[in-house]
Amino acid sequence: MADDKNQSGQSKCGVVAVIGAPNAGKSTLVNQLVGQKVAIVSPKAQTTRTRLMGIALHGPTQIMLVDTPGIFAPRRRLDRAMVSAAWEGAEEADAVLLLVDPIKQRRHELMPLLEQLKDRKERKILVLNKVDKAVKEPLLALAQELTGMVDFDEVFFVSALSGDGVPELKEELAKAMPEGPWHYPEDQVSDASERLLATEVTREQLYKQLREELPYDSMVRPESYTHREDGSVEIRQQILVQRDNQRSIVLGKGGSMIKSIGEAARKELSEILGQKVHLFLHVKTQEGWDEDREFYEEMGLDWSK
Numbered sequence: 021m022a023d024d025k026n027q028s029g030q031s032k033c034g035v036v037a038v039i040g041a042p043n044a045g046k047s048t049l050v051n052q053l054v055g056q057k058v059a060i061v062s063p064k065a066q067t068t069r070t071r072l073m074g075i076a077l078h079g080p081t082q083i084m085l086v087d088t089p090g091i092f093a094p095r096r097r098l099d100r101a102m103v104s105a106a107w108e109g110a111e112e113a114d115a116v117l118l119l120v121d122p123i124k125q126r127r128h129e130l131m132p133l134l135e136q137l138k139d140r141k142e143r144k145i146l147v148l149n150k151v152d153k154a155v156k157e158p159l160l161a162l163a164q165e166l167t168g169m170v171d172f173d174e175v176f177f178v179s180a181l182s183g184d185g186v187p188e189l190k191e192e193l194a195k196a197m198p199e200g201p202w203h204y205p206e207d208q209v210s211d212a213s214e215r216l217l218a219t220e221v222t223r224e225q226l227y228k229q230l231r232e233e234l235p236y237d238s239m240v241r242p243e244s245y246t247h248r249e250d251g252s253v254e255i256r257q258q259i260l261v262q263r264d265n266q267r268s269i270v271l272g273k274g275g276s277m278i279k280s281i282g283e284a285a286r287k288e289l290s291e292i293l294g295q296k297v298h299l300f301l302h303v304k305t306q307e308g309w310d311e312d313r314e315f316y317e318e319m320g321l322d323w324s325k
């Protein structure tokens with residue numbers, strides 16, 4: 021969509037690939053850079069399954085942030101597809117941002133990332149996160165160690181949670197973007213359709229309210245998304261689980277669990293969409309949903325990986 025900045029020929033637009041070990045705080049950082057919630061955040065690892073993009077604006081610059089799934093050693097097909105999507109996202113970038121959690125850094129997850137970063141041509145930016153909690157000396161030692169291994173162009177210390185250091189980082193990212201017209205209208209913050217965003221909001225509640233491995237064995241699939249005449253929106257979604265006993269847990273005693281999940285997701289969705297939301301959740305047992313090709317296509321992931 022054309023805007024004044026494009027016509028004056030001064031606009032800038034580019035892609036930043038955000039990479040990092042699971043739980044480093046990538047979603048939190050993307051939300052902070054965009055200035056509103058576009059990617060789901062949860063204390064459990066590997067919640068980012070789809071490649072959600074946040075779009076941040078800084079003066080005449082549009083920064084497209086590719087919020088990649090956490091990269092880790094893939095075992096299942098779903099995990100492999102996620103990893104592959106992560107690297108595809110990083111391939112088209114103008115800058116690569118490596119986000120590191122200095123408190124719970126897992127060396128075995130960080131090393132392969134550093135190895136791959138070494139040969140990359142783009143501007144490389146190292147961001148050490150969670151400075152609100154980290155102790156200064158080990159933090160500086162870690163920064164020194166990592167910059168000794170990869171030729172980073174810049175190093176930043178931020179708290180994605182509080183926003184400390186994020187404006188400076190955003191300024192630097194904007195500088196690294198090439199000249200060009202904006203790809204998206206000014207008011208668009210994400211390329212995820214509202215339909216898909218709505219499934220992410222429900223999935224976030226599964227992570228928050230269910231225990232242990234169950235969230236990893238479940239998936240939320242969009243069924244329908246209808247605008248009603250009264251200005252409200254009716255959203256229908258399926259929650260897929262692998263086994264019947266998991267279905268019972270998601271439903272809860274007398275339906276109490278699914279009611280609580282639905283209530284929290286509906287509230288959050290109404291806030292994000294600025295509309296009244298009617299949310300209907302159906303829990304379905306579908307053994308092997310994570311091997312279903314159609315499902316992968318729906319989520320924009322590559323089944324063959």
Ligand SMILES: Nc1nc2c(ncn2[C@@H]2O[C@H](COP(=O)(O)OP(=O)(O)OP(=O)(O)O)[C@@H](O)[C@H]2O)c(=O)[nH]1
Pocket residue numbers: 040041042043044045046047048049060061062063064065066067068088089090091149150151152153178179180181182
């Ligand atoms: N104290 C502190 N916690 C943070 C900070 N940034 C993120 N967190 C927390 O770290 C956890 C993981 O954050 P996410 O943003 O979901 O991490 P992610 O890297 O997107 O995780 P995946 O989806 O697994 O790839 C959450 O509990 C966040 O609240 C920070 O600056 N300080």
